[in-house]
Amino acid sequence: FLSSAKQKLTQLSNLYLSKDLREFLKREENFEKDHLPPKDWIFYLKKQAEKYLETDLANPSWQLEWPMLYRMMKLSEIESKLDMNAFGAERKAFLKMIKMTPKPIYREVERLLKSTLSQSQLPDPETGLLFEKMIHYLPRSFDSEGFPNVKLFIGHLILQSELDGSSLFAEMNALSGRIIRKLAASSREKYILRLLNDDKLLTNLFALELTPEDFERVQSRKKFILPSKFSKRLKTLSRHSEPRKGEESRSEIASSASPPRNDNHSVIASPVRGEVNLIFNQAVAFYEEAKARDRIMLENIEKRLRETGQTKAAVVTGGFHAGPFKEYFESRGYRYALITPKLENFDGRENYVESVLRFVSPAITASTWETAPFVHSTKSELRELGFDGEKVKSEIRKHFSALRSEMRADLPTDMQFMSAVLKLNPALPSDREVLFTMQNTLVEMLQNVRTNRILSTMVFRGLPYGVQSGLQGTQLIQALTNELNLRHLAEALQHLLGFTDEDSHE
Structure with missing residues (x-):
């Protein structure tokens, strides 16, 4: 879907966007993909700002509006003037001249002057x-002119x-x-830009690379970027028909009713299958759960500090949670340090993406209960994790009781089933025993589907939150959504919850 959408957007951009706008967008894309160093992108922005906005980022008068970008210009200017060969001798003489300063000040000045020139x-x-x-x-x-x-x-x-850093990138985005x-003069160009921005959101959403700010935009534009809707929006553009004024703000759908073409260049998007919308909703649900985890994790931090009487804590989170945690700590007046690990290598994201979206590999066809470490935990370990077995037992009993009633109401009688099958295919044998076997197979399939749904909800709800969000919780869900072996499931539930044989049979 994304590949097809990008191809159509490239065609639309080549048809309708000006050369200058296309060039700028290409440079921006190279920067976002790490193909263009940040410093090169900043100086490209400087040139474009002078050309199109009459803004000189090197002029001090602009530092009120662009304080970080102005500092970047000044740092570059200083680096071009600095003679590092002469600096070594000057530094030695300078440190000798300031010996009268208090030792703590002198030592720190000496340390900084001997540090490497960088922008850390x-x-x-x-x-x-x-x-x-x-x-x-x-x-x-004291004569400073000699240094x-x-x-x-x-x-x-x-x-x-x-x-x-965050302010600098915010200024770069704002200036861009x-x-x-x-550069976008026409309504059509502005409309294509919205499509391009929405395509970026979709790409980052499906890759699970959204920032909290990105996710807010996804939520505000959800009805426009749902893949089936996004595909329809691509179809509306025509070279000979621009969106009516006001139409975009109401529905984001341009007014052209005919498929957009340009001579031999087709820009019609391919139909979107329901699976893409499903994956979209799964990805959105993942981020909604991540937002919910923010609140629970923050509550747990304070709870643990109160319970233990500790005044300090180390919190390990994914990068998505860093912003909300920072805001929370600052609002409560906590002092904190944010530590980001330096990653030396990267082994790909496929396993991570599959796990958090709860995809099941086609190669996995059997239950994974035997290898799920959570299932083999002792009862005391489960209690320490906060697992409430009695609560889950009660929930499962209640929902299986409802399941039995639901099944009785939905299942057809033998005669109704036979009649329905023969209507679909009169050539089938009317042998009652054959049809009875078919009906039993259908009943078993229906039971499995509903059992998976109910158990995946009930057992998952009973897990402590940390396990839900970790590998063990994922394995538990996979075990319930793979081709389910009910006997193994019964044994696992008996172990987990301490069911009696009678309970386990039920």
């Missing part, structure tokens, strides 16, 4: 305040400390959006 994060405002304190202890007669490269290096350190809006 430094503490703000501590870095700037350090050099202010240093200046406070220097005599009025031009040291001055540049210190200026670089201070600007570097004032750089905030402003340039794109300037």
Whole structure:
């Protein structure tokens, strides 16, 4: 689906978007795919801002609107002026001249001046305040003009400390959006841009690579980016017909009723099968569960701190949760440090994606109960995990009772079943025993389908939250959604819940 949509969008872009807009979007895509270094993208933005917005990011007058981008320009300017060969000798003489400063200040200044010139994060405002304190202890007669490269290096350190990564990327996105809006003149171009942005959302959603902000956009545009709806929107564009004014804001559907064509170039999207919508809904549900986990995990942190009397905790989460946790900690006045691991290698995401979306590989045809570690836990281990066996037993009994009533109401009588089968295929034998066997097979299939549905809900609900979101919970669900061996399931339930033989039989 995504491959087909991207092909159609490429055709539409080539047909309708201006050359300058296509070039800009291509550069942006290269940056997003890590094919263009951030610094190169920033300086490309600078040129385009000068060309289309009359904005000079190197001019101090623009730093109120673009403070981080201005600092990037100044850092680059300093790096071009700095003579690192002369800096070594200057640094030695400079450190000798500031020996009168207090030892803690001197040692920290010495450490920073001996550090590698880079654009890594430094503490703000501590870095700037350090050099202010240093200046406070220097005599009025101190001549800084004799240390031009040291001055540049210190200026670089201070600007570097004032750089905030998230703010910088927010400014880059805002400036990029402003340039794109300037380049998109017609309503058709703006409409295609919306399609392109929605395609990015869909791509990241299916890859499970959304940020919390992206997911908010997915939720707000859910009715437009549902794959079947998105496919229809692609069909509406025609070279000879632009969307009517106001039409897009109401329904995002352009007014052309005829299939869009351009001579021999067809841009008709292929039909979307129901499976794609299903996968879309599964991915959305995954993120909805992730948002719900935010609240539960945060509540558990506070609960554990109160129970243990501890004042410090280490919390390990996926990157999607980092933003909500940061906001929560700040709103409660907690001090915290965010630590991100440096990944040395990457072995692919296929297993992760399949697990969280609960896909079952076609190669798996038997129950995985024998290898699920949760099933082999002892009762004391289950209690420590917070597993409430009695609650689940009660839930299962209640729902199986409802299942039996539902089955009785739905299943046809022998004569009704025989009549229905013969209507579908009169050539079938009217042998009552053959039809009875067919009916029993149907009943067993129906029981399995409903058993899977009810048990996957009930047992999963009984698991502690950490197990639900982990590998063990995934294995448990897979065991219930594969071709189910009811005898193994009964044995597993008996072990898990401590059922009697009579309970297990039921």
